[in-house]
Amino acid sequence: MKTGFSVFLAAFVALGLSWCGLVYGPLKQLGGAQETTVLQSTDKWPVQRTGDATLGLQVYRANGCAACHTELVHQTGAANVLTLTDIGVHKAADLKDFTTSLLGTVSELTTASNTVVANLAGWNGELPKVIYSGADDTVVSMLGDKFKAVGVKTEARVIATGADIARGWGTRQSVAADYLYDSPVQFGSLRAGPDLANIGVRAPDLNWQLQHLYAPRSLVKNSTMPAFRYLFTVKKIGAQPAPDALVLPKEFSPATGFEVVPTDEARQLAAYLVSLKNNAPLYEAPFTPITAAK
């Protein structure tokens, strides 16, 4: 490193390599990505947003919601789940005995025996009942067949697992395809608030969203989400109350004779939030949706 040129060259090559690898490569590989189809269906994914929701993404960006919220669901694995849906003429206690005997006699089922017994302990016949959830899919098919033979209906599903999924933040992990129509893509970097990738499924009500933006504490006790009152206007009630005025609990409502009306921005933001869904099984992130189960 005696001359300026050699330093320049070294830095140029080093950064150039990573530029090719981490900028140009992904651009080539992913830049031309197209929409995909939902598993076992002809529906396209991601769903194109409505005009309002598309504008809402910009409101989300402009207000820095991504400083506290992520839109990225993790999953740690997948599980095969067997659920009892209809036990026919049998009694719960009989079925328990039957299951225990199966577990003792069929060799493929011995590994799952502890889980199943634990699941059935204290079960009084309420349905649907998850009897097995684990990695082994032969257990699910074997048990399912044995039950079918005696007239008991079951449902076998594949589900994603992990804390995010268990919290209801999504049905499966987020994949690249989910973000095709986002610009800018806003993964977020801090979960000061819950993940929002699936908020459209969790809280599909526009009015709930608007009220939550105006006064989070009116819906969630002790919420630490900042209120976004500046996205609303407080007006004197005219001859007739505005049809879209918020219906607020007493301690959050404005002075009598006034009403809170969302601005266009608030409405667009709510439309965007409701459009955020992570509920379609994809090739990269498969699971069995509830309706499609046999």
Add this chain to the structure above:
Amino acid sequence: MNLTENNENKAICSSEIDASCRLPLLALFGGAALWLVLGLALGIVAMLSFHQPDMFADCSCLTYGHAQTAANDLLLYGFVMPAALGVILWIFARLSQVTLVLPIVPVVAANLWHLGVFVGTVTILFGGSTGHPWLEYPRAAAVLLFAAFMLISVSAAATLGFRTHRELYPSHWFLLAGLLWFVWSYGTANLFLVGNHPPRGVVQAVIGWWLTNNLLFVWLALAGIGIAFYFLPKIVGKPLASSGYALFGFLTLIFFGTWVGIPPSAPVPAWLPTVSAFGALLSIIPVIALGIVAMKTVCCAKVPCVGGSFCFIKFGVLSFVVSSLLYIGEFCPRASRVLDFTWFNVGVTQWQLLGFAGMILCGAIYEILPRVMGKELPFAKLAKLNFFLFAGGTLLFVIPLLIGGVEQGMKLRDANIPFADASAVALKFLRISTTGQLLVLLGALCLLLNILVMTIQWKLGLVKTVVSVVKDSLIEGSAYQPLPGDKEAKS
């Protein structure tokens, strides 16, 4: 290059070199200190949202999403970058043993830069952020920053070109690479993400991560270590411990460090995070190597530290090693499962910005300012106080975030713990951390005060000189007039 000129310049003494840097450095440092104070204050304002969520419900400018973003950018683009550029200019002039080439260019550039930061900050506060992390400034501001950086680089490179010693010093490698690094990564990222046709989907995030890593890890390391490797040997009065090791550290840093950045959990093709994880693993090498070089240089030095520049820079290098290792740890898939999306991340970034880069830059500024201005610091005691406030404040700011982040991450991983409980844990730590932020702010005020008073004294000095020159000429002129006494004598 220009041999005759070189020979002439040999006779130049340090004070002339320092004087040639005066204007550009005042412009760069003064603005940087001001942005630092504003950035820290805005960061504290942002944090208030967590203590009192309704606080800015009617004031869109200061809502958390605006204030926090603007504060982060002020620290990086407002403070660290211009301060580092100023120090780089001075180091290049000193190492070259020539006066700064084209000193007017960096003065103009400094003003463009500060204008860019101002435009960017205001735009973010009014909701115009681009939404890409660390690239939030809108196009106009980005163009200003880019142009200013190029101008300063030209002046720096020209000063380097006129150097009297042909051989480069280790600091040169780091700082020169740093100049190229910013231009390329910031330029690329802006072209792709803030340009007219951004790529579709997750590629945006990948480019964003690439930029973030190249600025916050590689660029900061290049600038910070380059500066430290200049000052440490000067202060302890012996040469840099091992040029060979330094070269090794430099090369491994630029070749491995630049691949880090894609988090293990990213929803992108698996090869990307895998490459990044390997890059992160290999980046341990330069971090340790550079740390060893610095340690060997300062060890057994009998130089007292007592809050002076030496303290600042030693603390900065130590912070470099620790914060870099923590940063690298985040890319380990196992750790990331806990640490992803927690305050840990925030803590590491602040440590890199304030504890590492900020510390080294402050030390360098306190070392350079008296030389450049030709007089002692007006408040040398405050400079010492600044060290203790910065060191204590940064630790108090960052460590609770790290611990809180780990706790939050553990709780988030367990779906049986409600989300609100996981956040509540972090809130406790945020209180302590805001106290630390306050201390750092006080320290920054010391810096600002020193620079401000020095500037004012210097300007007053200028005015005085002008006045006395004018006075002299008036008196000279009045010599032709009869003095009042003469009149009396006559009458």
